Amino acid sequence: DLAYCHTKVAGALLTKGELPDALRSVRAGLEVREGLSRSEPANPAHRQAIAGSHVDAATVLARQGEQAEALAELHKARKIVEGLAAKSPDDAQLRAYLEALDGEIAKVNGMETASP
Numbered sequence: 731d732l733a734y735c736h737t738k739v740a741g742a743l744l745t746k747g748e749l750p751d752a753l754r755s756v757r758a759g760l761e762v763r764e765g766l767s768r769s770e771p772a773n774p775a776h777r778q779a780i781a782g783s784h785v786d787a788a789t790v791l792a793r794q795g796e797q798a799e800a801l802a803e804l805h806k807a808r809k810i811v812e813g814l815a816a817k818s819p820d821d822a823q824l825r826a827y828l829e830a831l832d833g834e835i836a837k838v839n840g841m842e843t844a845s846p
Contacts, residue, residue, distance in 0.1 A: 735759075740755035740786060744793070760780065777810050781806075788801070804831060807831055815828055
């Protein structure tokens with residue numbers, strides 16, 4: 731789908747070090763995913779994909795040295811996944827995703843503290 735294409739382009743741009751363009755592509759994909767979620771609000775896959783887009787944005791922002799903005803994106807992702815996990819408490823994948831997000835938040839927090 732179109733959001734997936736934006737994500738793939740963002741990944742290629744990130745690899746090339748073209749961070750502003752990568753962020754624009756991530757945000758374009760996020761817009762598509764948010765539209766899908768609005769059109770199918772009962773579909774949790776759309777919300778999980780939105781969380782993934784926030785993580786992608788955080789990755790680019792952290793690489794740009796914008797740790798505070800990266801943390802904000804990670805917290806948005808965590809809030810979404812936390813809501814999904816609350817509705818599916820037996821879903822081990824969602825619990826693992828939350829743990830991974832907590833690790834990323836801690837990592838970016840460490841980067842922020844280490845910044846001059």
